[in-house]
Amino acid sequence: MDFTRFYDEQFELIKKLDLNFTRSVYELLDIKNNKLIALLGQRGVGKSTMLLQKLKELNNNNALYISVDNPYFANVNLYEFAKKFEQYGGEFLFIDEIHKYKDIGSHLKAIYDMTNLKVIVSGSSLLQIYKEADLSRRMYEIRVPVMSFREFLEVKGYTFNNYSFEEIIENHISIAKEIASKIRPLKYFQEYLEYGCYPFFLEGISSYKQKLLNIVNYILEVDLPYTSNISYSNIDKLKRLLYLISISVPFTPNINELSQRTEISRPSLLEYLYLLEKSEILINLHFKSRGISKLQKPDKIYINNTNLVKAIAENSNIGNERETFFVNQIKSYFLNKKSFFDEDIILSKQGDFVVKDFVFEIGGKNKTKKQIKEIQNAFIVKDDIEIGDNISIPLWLFGFLY
Template sequence: MSLQTLFQEQAKRLRTISLDKKRYLYDQINWTSKSIGILGQRGLGKTTMMLQYIKENYEGSDKALYISLDNPYFQSVSLYDFAMEFESYGGEILFIDEVHKYDDWSSHVKTIYDASALRVVFSGSSILQINKQKGDLSRRSLIYTLENLSFREYLSLSGAMEYQPISLEDLLENHGAIATNISAQIKPLKYFKEYLECGAYPFVLEDKDNFHQRLVQVINLILETDLPYINRIEMAQIGKLKKLLYLLAINVPFIPNITDLSSATQISRPKVYEYLNHLEQAKIINTLRSKEKGYNVLSKPEKLLMQNTNLSFALSSSVDIGSMREAFFVNQIKNALAAKNRFIDESIYSSKKGDFLVDDKYTFEIGGKNKGFEQIKDISNSYVASDDIEIGYKNKIPLWLFGFLY
């Protein structure tokens, strides 16, 4: 396959790419860096972001090229040799998608970095594998993670309204004025219900009717392809892993009983801990521990939730409303604060008083519109995130508003 053919394929792709709407991460990436890695689940828009950058900065130029390593052609050629050939013809920046489909891809990326002046942007849908290679690339590559759509982004991409992200501090201090402003433009509770069911992935805009079916396919690809390949899980264990995930989906939120989960799935206790860790790395679940326990994969989580609410609706015909509220809150907080790149992630812990401790400073209780302050009345910096209200008062804040953090 010639460079000319690849440029022709790229030109066809660029004709379908719009620059009108971009994911939140687009403007956070330092695109001038020599090596950039973008992590994220399938279907979140990584490919679109790379093509948008090419269209915005290199359309009609032969200095930037997008390739996808799921193309069978690249299984028979050296990625490093291809990159050197591209550079010899004047190439300046190479976008490599689906890197996890190529054996020993990280060695090739490192060699390209060391032996050429090419800038490289690589991306892959297998978060698990890229995480395993992340340490080897840390000295050379800036690694970014693209999370699922926030509620704010869903409103933007669906054409409902445009609004800038709000910092957590600004939200806590000025939520009344902010919610009043937004509620004057749209009916947030109507859109919020849509978002909880099917708004966390951009492909909802392509086919809403089959959204949950497509999401199940994404989950199956992770369980049947990524996990066995990356973590050497035997295929015979995949059925048990699916059963574990289903049990979690229909029972969350709850304090996991590892012994019961082990018995119900015929998975050993150590393997249950291991599989929970894999599912969290794959962005399928969120596990919450107390500040005292910290992040220890061998300690029992205090609480377990689906990573986002769309997963609950895809996996279960009956979604617990309390689970849904907590999963949304945890998802938006973790995704928003992850960008701070702290040495120790203290974005959110499970809390004995109240539901969650956020940013090691704020205590939150999550509930419906009648939720009161009884459980957190004596705690400083405490708030109620309340569902089914448009505008809050004092320390009672609409739950939907936390979807505007990124």
């Protein structure tokens, strides 16, 4: 088999690619010490670029990049292709758009078990990947979140360190002063909330929202039907539900009422909410960990990030946007910190959220400590301030977690 065409294609892809900016999770790509790595995340977060950057950094003539959405692979057995590549001296195989290959689970298992190749794959259709055969024992999974506020600033030319959750809690005043001495964070924060979550904003802001809506529509119209028996009439109803969540104050769902309004049965509606969270369109939060299941009613529902909120509804609620940003950045920070229970952020009866035994109340610059004054380890997270005080932390600063 002649692999020349694939080497020629990858040369064209990487020759203008630089390593000046890499996503925060890039450092987890230890391809030399892991036999099978999967980069999983929503469309547009930069997975393909990460694959090609790692390929360029590896600088190995026995490494090959392929994208299985290439028509060539429509009638090619991927396992046989990989096996032949190894026979011709191949050591590292980079496979992009893995979700577009039929029965990928069995092929990856065979490649893992029957070859010595080091394989790294990327996939955007999370629902389709989760439906495939179980690869948990073989695959090292790296989740790629949307860009943080810090990463957005780096793309814009301003490089800052990221800080752990504990560092921000303990040293937020000095950290905020250091950052504010170099840029006006509130100016760039407003830009980030509208178009900073996905690196393709560099391709043009005028088409940015339409691209986001295309992502949402693809998930609803292609991914969801693949994993459930959803009808197209229900898809239109789910679009209205996403709009309702976007324009609402932080959305506390009445499932029975929503079921009646959307004409979707309660069990089906709960399953769709579960699947939409798996596909990273929604974030469903609860007051305490009870395990995550398809039939569990969320206590609050958020659109995944503020860019999606603003793309779905131009008249979004400012309180909703603030909480959405905070929830998204906290969730993203813990995304690759494996834990048995998903208790990274839960709802609080007093205040808005609990993260690692700290209570947070989210609001504008005039928000008072009334709701949390009796609580130890509690902070007000304020929008529209550059620097906080002993109980107030700037909202934008939580965009420096990764």
